[in-house]
Amino acid sequence: MPLTSMFVDTVQVLDWETSKWDTLPDDITPLSLFRRRACVSHEGAVYIRGSRDLWRKYTPDSGLVPVDITRPRSLLPRRMVSVGRYLLTWPDQDYAYRVSGEAEGLSLYDLVSDEFVPCKSLPVKGSEVLACMVTPTQLLVANTEGGDMFLLDLAPDTLRVEVDV
Structure with missing residues (x-):
């Protein structure tokens, strides 16, 4: 599975099998499109959300090939993490406020069905997420508001709060 690393103007991918870093070629698309945008390694591929x-x-x-991803108008992922067959996304709050007037929470994106499913049971908004750490069965979310941490059980169709650490 590739591991990604984003720099100011480049995206580099580490191939674990060959132990080599590849810089994504800018002859396919200008890498400046990806500056400070969301990037995640998922199921052997790297998904990148660029500007526009x-x-x-x-x-x-x-x-590097284009991917057609449908999303709700107010949900523009700022960061993503691979969770099983899903991408867990937390949005750009400034954008969400401008578009819908509300803060958006975490969402699961299913690449198979091309659907975003809100994680309504997780009591944090996207701007409050400090970090996420994933194991095959659980997700640890660190919340910036008060330093709370949430340990969630990963189920195929939902995220459910198990323990408030």
């Missing part, structure tokens, strides 16, 4: 909501998928075999 342009999505790309990178694999060592096919390179």
